[in-house]
Amino acid sequence: MSSELPTPGPIVILTGAGISKESGLDTFRDKDGIWARHSLEEVATPEGFARDPAKVHAFYNARRRQLAEPDLAPNPGHLALAKLEAEWPHPVLVVTQNIDNLHERAGTTHLLHMHGELTKVRCTACDAVLEWPGDLEVSTACPACARVGTLRPHIVWFGEIPLHMEEIDAALSACSLFLSIGTSGNVYPAAGFVHMVRSLGRAHSVELNLEPSQGASLFAETIHGPASQVVPAYVERLLAGLSDA
Ligand code: APR
Numbered sequence: 001m002s003s004e005l006p007t008p009g010p011i012v013i014l015t016g017a018g019i020s021k022e023s024g025l026d027t028f029r030d031k032d033g034i035w036a037r038h039s040l041e042e043v044a045t046p047e048g049f050a051r052d053p054a055k056v057h058a059f060y061n062a063r064r065r066q067l068a069e070p071d072l073a074p075n076p077g078h079l080a081l082a083k084l085e086a087e088w089p090h091p092v093l094v095v096t097q098n099i100d101n102l103h104e105r106a107g108t109t110h111l112l113h114m115h116g117e118l119t120k121v122r123c124t125a126c127d128a129v130l131e132w133p134g135d136l137e138v139s140t141a142c143p144a145c146a147r148v149g150t151l152r153p154h155i156v157w158f159g160e161i162p163l164h165m166e167e168i169d170a171a172l173s174a175c176s177l178f179l180s181i182g183t184s185g186n187v188y189p190a191a192g193f194v195h196m197v198r199s200l201g202r203a204h205s206v207e208l209n210l211e212p213s214q215g216a217s218l219f220a221e222t223i224h225g226p227a228s229q230v231v232p233a234y235v236e237r238l239l240a241g242l243s244d245a
Helices: 046-051 053-067 074-088 100-105 165-175 188-199 227-244
Strands: 013-014 092-096 112-115 116-123 130-131 149-156 177-181 204-209 221-224
Touching: 013 074, 013 165, 013 188, 046 053, 053 116, 053 149, 074 092, 074 100, 074 227, 092 165, 165 188, 177 188, 177 227, 188 204, 204 227, 221 227
Parallel strands: 013 092, 013 177, 092 112, 177 204, 204 221
Antiparallel strands: 116 130, 116 149
16 A cells, blocks of 8 residues: 655545544444434435425534534644645645535635535525525525525435536546545445546545545555544645655
8 A cells, every 4th residue: 555645736635524523513324423313315315305394404404503503613634624725836626525614614715515515505496505504494485586495405415416526527637636534435426536536547545534434445545543633644744745845
């Protein structure tokens, strides 16, 4: 397994729920994860929303309220990625599967939310996408078109197409380093990014995760430990490599 530092160039970083775990947000598939307590089919599919929109709203309202809790904050993993973007001499793109806003709160600006954002809602009638800090109810009228019952969380559910895929594919094709942080590698297309990077053969790939993920063997290098420790350490290694070059 190669632990060589790559030649400095563009970096793409895929993040998942594991990077936000130490900020106090639950992951999905760990023993105590969200899918151990909620039915994915009921709260994270278009069919579930059609059957019981109030249940789906209650699920996302609770998670949206967590983002507003005073002690919720980015952890050293998020902060290290913002530092990397600020100090790396080439483009750094964070592609997150997370719907929380901890990367932006840490200072990351070059960021794509491929599974949507908890702090936004979308109108299924007029397609308006609106900032939404509070609760959403079935009876809420769309502020853009005034229709009632047409707003939904701006979240990509199972069976729907992730956002920003063209931009993500272009960045993956051009990068010289691909990092995958805090994701179990169960959900496509994100789980397939490492295959794409490998097949192009241009980028070094590194997994940083608490434990080996589903696709760990596909990465050129794997580093296992809590994101709040392994991510800052890896970022410091990259930045130190710049001055050695
Ligand atoms: N530091 C690093 N990694 C961690 C930490 C931590 N402190 N805690 C947990 N992990 C790892 C777990 O070992 C696991 O491999 O994070 C990973 C989280 O995996 P999942 O719960 O499957 O989350 P994720 O991969 O982001 O899920 C992908 O699935 O349900 C959907 O749409 C949802 O975006 C989500 C997608």
